[in-house]
Amino acid sequence: xxxxxxxxxxxxxxxxxxxxxxxxxxxxxxxxxxxxxxxxxxxxxxxxxxxxxxxxxxxxxxxxxxxxxxxxxxxxxxxxxxxxxxxxxxxxxxxxxxxxxxxxxxxxxxxxxxxxxxxxxxxxxxxxxxxxx
Amino acid sequence: xxxxxxxxxxxxxxxxxxxxxxxxxxxxxxxxxxxxxxxxxxxxxxxxxxxxxxxxxxxxxxxxxxxxxxxxxxxxxxxxxxxxxxxxxxxxxxxxxxxxxxxxxxxxxxxxxxxxxxxxxxxxxxxxxxxxx
Amino acid sequence: xxxxxxxxxxxxxxxxxxxxxxxxxxxxxxxxxxxxxxxxxxxxxxxxxxxxxxxxxxxxxxxxxxxxxxxxxxxxxxxxxxxxxxxxxxxxxxxxxxxxxxxxxxxxxxxxxxxxxxxxxxxxxxxxxxxxx
Amino acid sequence: xxxxxxxxxxxxxxxxxxxxxxxxxxxxxxxxxxxxxxxxxxxxxxxxxxxxxxxxxxxxxxxxxxxxxxxxxxxxxxxxxxxxxxxxxxxxxxxxxxxxxxxxxxxxxxxxxxxxxxxxxxxxxxxxxxxxx
Numbered sequence: 273x274x275x276x277x278x279x280x281x282x283x284x285x286x287x288x289x290x291x292x293x294x295x296x297x298x299x300x301x302x303x304x305x306x307x308x309x310x311x312x313x314x315x316x317x318x319x320x321x322x323x324x325x326x327x328x329x330x331x332x333x334x335x336x337x338x339x340x341x342x343x344x345x346x347x348x349x350x351x352x353x354x355x356x357x358x359x360x361x362x363x364x365x366x367x368x369x370x371x372x373x374x375x376x377x378x379x380x381x382x383x384x385x386x387x388x389x390x391x392x393x394x395x396x397x398x399x400x401x402x403x404x405x
Numbered sequence: 406x407x408x409x410x411x412x413x414x415x416x417x418x419x420x421x422x423x424x425x426x427x428x429x430x431x432x433x434x435x436x437x438x439x440x441x442x443x444x445x446x447x448x449x450x451x452x453x454x455x456x457x458x459x460x461x462x463x464x465x466x467x468x469x470x471x472x473x474x475x476x477x478x479x480x481x482x483x484x485x486x487x488x489x490x491x492x493x494x495x496x497x498x499x500x501x502x503x504x505x506x507x508x509x510x511x512x513x514x515x516x517x518x519x520x521x522x523x524x525x526x527x528x529x530x531x532x533x534x535x536x537x538x
Numbered sequence: 539x540x541x542x543x544x545x546x547x548x549x550x551x552x553x554x555x556x557x558x559x560x561x562x563x564x565x566x567x568x569x570x571x572x573x574x575x576x577x578x579x580x581x582x583x584x585x586x587x588x589x590x591x592x593x594x595x596x597x598x599x600x601x602x603x604x605x606x607x608x609x610x611x612x613x614x615x616x617x618x619x620x621x622x623x624x625x626x627x628x629x630x631x632x633x634x635x636x637x638x639x640x641x642x643x644x645x646x647x648x649x650x651x652x653x654x655x656x657x658x659x660x661x662x663x664x665x666x667x668x669x670x671x
Numbered sequence: 672x673x674x675x676x677x678x679x680x681x682x683x684x685x686x687x688x689x690x691x692x693x694x695x696x697x698x699x700x701x702x703x704x705x706x707x708x709x710x711x712x713x714x715x716x717x718x719x720x721x722x723x724x725x726x727x728x729x730x731x732x733x734x735x736x737x738x739x740x741x742x743x744x745x746x747x748x749x750x751x752x753x754x755x756x757x758x759x760x761x762x763x764x765x766x767x768x769x770x771x772x773x774x775x776x777x778x779x780x781x782x783x784x785x786x787x788x789x790x791x792x793x794x795x796x797x798x799x800x801x802x803x804x
Contacts, residue, residue, distance in 0.1 A: 273776070277450050278447060278448065278449055278450050281447075282447070297501070301521075307454065308509050308775050309448075309454050309457055310446060311448050311449065312446060312447050312448070313443060313445060313446035313447075314411060314414075314415070314444075314445050314446075315411065315442075315443065315444050315445070316411055317410055317411050320735060321442050321706070321734065321747045322732065322735025322736045322759065322760055322763070323709050323736075324442060324443050324709060324733075325759045325760045325761075326756065326759045326760075329758075330761055344753075348755065349749050349750060349754065350749045356755070358755045359756040359758070363758040363759060364758065365754075365755075365756065365759055366754070366755060367534075367752065367753055367754060367756065376740055390752065391752045391753070398775065406674060407674070408673070410615065415623065438706070439706060440587070440704070440705060440707060440708060441587050441706060441708070442706060442707070445571070464727015466588065468587065469586060469587045469589075470586050470588045470589075471586060475624055481574045483615050483616045484615060485576025486633065486656065487633055488610075488614070488615065488633060489614065489622070489632060489633075489658070490624070490632075490633065491614055492629040492630065492631065493588065493591045493595055493596075493629060494588055494591045494592070495590045495591075497588070513609040524628045544713060544714065544715055544716050548713070571714075573720065575720050575723055576712060576714065576723050577710060577713075577714050578712060578713050578714070579711060579712035579713075580677060580680075580681070580710075580711050580712075580761070581677065581708075581709065581710050582677055583676055584675050587706070587708050590708060590709050592755075599752075606700050
């Protein structure tokens with residue numbers, strides 16, 4: 273298996289959205305496949321409208337570079353090695369909340385992106401979704 | 406209720422995706438809310454990648470004009486009253502497969518868009534999803 | 539006076555929106571200035587969301603070529619002299635409903651665009667707004 | 672009431688534009704609805720043309736995240752939690768001047784965006800418009 277299945281993507285979304293209900297936050301969650309293309313998306317009632325695109329872009333950014341979005345963000349600061357790389361690919365989002373999804377062999381088969389609360393919350397919820405059951 | 410809930414959107418996606426499995430086709434399904442903003446999306450394994458954006462744009466187009474996308478497409482033909490209206494709103498899709506979703510009082514609270522097979526199939530599957538249970 | 543004033547634009551919008559209330563239709567109305575830049579906009583409650591951009595693009599198209607949008611649409615048909623000119627300027631809308639606004643000397647100082655009903659209705663309402671009081 | 676009405680939007684614009692006339696500044700004002708879609712817009716004579724899009728994007732940004740745009744801008748600085756979030760949603764504007772509009776129950780039903788002077792002025796004028804009469 274080298275690409276995430278819909279079944280896996282749905283379960284990733286389900287796992288991710290189980291958490292914010294406990295935390296009292298409202299999340300947008302997106303899953304992209306190995307090609308960086310949208311596979312599944314869900315927005316909780318009253319979640320930020322601006323987080324639709326942020327969640328999708330976090331997932332895409334994580335897959336585009338096979339690393340957590342927050343790691344890219346450390347490098348894209350003024351003076352950094354990847355300064356303003358956000359201008360590529362129709363807009364990257366490099367704050368925490370996007371995480372690659374790997375199969376049992378450690379190969380990246382997709383990515384998940386969360387947006388709706390603090391970046392710490394977004395990242396924590398993304399971690400819940402990113403680990404395949 | 407004047408805006409679709411996530412629970413309603415998920416059920417619409419579930420109903421829509423139950424049908425193509427019987428038909429042997431691969432679908433992308435998108436649901437937007439009353440404001441035309443993405444609420445839920447799912448892509449079946451091996452469904453066309455180009456249909457991601459088509460499904461989302463069909464749903465948005467149906468909500469933007471509160472009518473089935475195929476009805477707009479009849480009017481946007483060469484010589485028609487709405488010729489080339491597709492150039493508005495960052496790109497409309499006016500072939501069949503997008504249908505408004507109404508609440509019990511007949512008010513439009515969102516829309517569904519399907520893409521992945523013939524436009525006849527897309528429309529038929531969208532109809533399965535559009536009627537709230 | 540070679541550019542529409544806000545006072546004139548507001549009155550054009552007021553005159554235009556007085557009409558659809560009588561006709562029982564819901565309209566979006568946009569006025570652009572001599573530079574084709576948005577000057578005033580109003581959307582009636584329950585008017586089509588997709589008509590926001592259509593109304594603005596009709597007004598801009600009318601000013602960009604100093605003629606009624608429907609006249610351009612006659613020429614942009616397949617085989618026509620301006621075939622698919624809609625691809626320019628980030629998207630033109632060439633169906634009826636956009637009309638230049640002229641000052642007392644016949645100079646174009648802006649344009650109005652209407653969207654929300656049939657193109658006949660849109661054009662009729664635009665005419666009400668286009669004539670400076 | 673969960674979405675702003677045209678009557679409320681007009682009054683918000685009227686209140687906002689009463690203030691800059693006293694201050695000797697020239698403003699663009701935009702109001703979006705609960706879905707982030709444009710509801711009303713007005714540009715004062717001689718106001719900056721570049722502020723048309725800034726005002727609209729401020730209003731949309733305020734609704735997209737249900738907070739004042741300036742609050743987002745504090746977090747999107749280099750090293751901040753939301754660094755470069757402006758690359759999402761087709762371009763956000765995170766300087767002061769965008770404020771959510773709430774109904775009597777505190778629910779966000781739209782937002783207002785002002786642009787045309789210093790960001791302090793823009794924010795002060797937005798505040799005049801944001802409080803429903």
